[in-house]
Amino acid sequence: xxxWLIKSExxxxxxxxxxxxxxxxxxxxxxxxxxxxxxxxxxxxxxFFYHSNIDPIGIAGLCKVVEGNVVDPxxxxxxxxxxxxxxxxxxxxxWTVRVQFVEKFAQVITLEALRQHFxxxxxxxxxxGNRLSVMPVGEDAALRLLAMEx
DNA sequence: GCCAACGTTGGC
DNA sequence: GCCAACGTTGGC
Numbered sequence: 001x002x003x004w005l006i007k008s009e010x011x012x013x014x015x016x017x018x019x020x021x022x023x024x025x026x027x028x029x030x031x032x033x034x035x036x037x038x039x040x041x042x043x044x045x046x047x048f049f050y051h052s053n054i055d056p057i058g059i060a061g062l063c064k065v066v067e068g069n070v071v072d073p074x075x076x077x078x079x080x081x082x083x084x085x086x087x088x089x090x091x092x093x094x095w096t097v098r099v100q101f102v103e104k105f106a107q108v109i110t111l112e113a114l115r116q117h118f119x120x121x122x123x124x125x126x127x128x129g130n131r132l133s134v135m136p137v138g139e140d141a142a143l144r145l146l147a148m149e150x
Numbered sequence: 151g152c153c154a155a156c157g158t159t160g161g162c
Numbered sequence: 163g164c165c166a167a168c169g170t171t172g173g174c
Contacts, residue, residue: 031169052160111161129167131159
């Protein structure tokens with residue numbers, strides 16, 4: 001099993017939205033490296049749900065992959081902001097996963113707390129200039145994160 | 151294939 | 163609102 005961190009702006013879609021909807025297709029990722037990570041995610045993988053552009057910034061909960069290799073439907077929808085005219089149903093560009101809500105943390109693990117306990121080598125999200133919206137989390141870091149939230 | 155211009159992300 | 167970082171676009 002692998003661990004990941006996925007970023008979202010909670011004003012658009014936060015952990016509470018996922019809690020309410022129970023499951024969602026993680027659509028709208030339009031960066032090739034992030035897409036490649038999503039393509040390598042497998043059913044059962046755990047994803048840390050990170051809130052950006054909000055106070056407090058940080059990891060707000062957990063979800064898990066319940067379906068892999070999902071074609072992102074928004075790439076075909078001309079009304080979607082994620083529409084990609086260069087993609088086609090015969091040869092889709094953008095793939096993702098379906099995730100299921102697992103847990104909303106009682107307290108967000110803040111960016112400040114992450115910086116106190118981890119180095120940028122431990123956690124990609126702490127690396128300067130990092131803008132990936134999907135990134136792997138090593139098992140050591142993942143287990144330490146899971147221990148932190150209780 | 152290079153690279154300047156441009157747009158977006160995201161912390162502050 | 164600012165701005166550093168960085169991915170993408172498009173002219174050449």
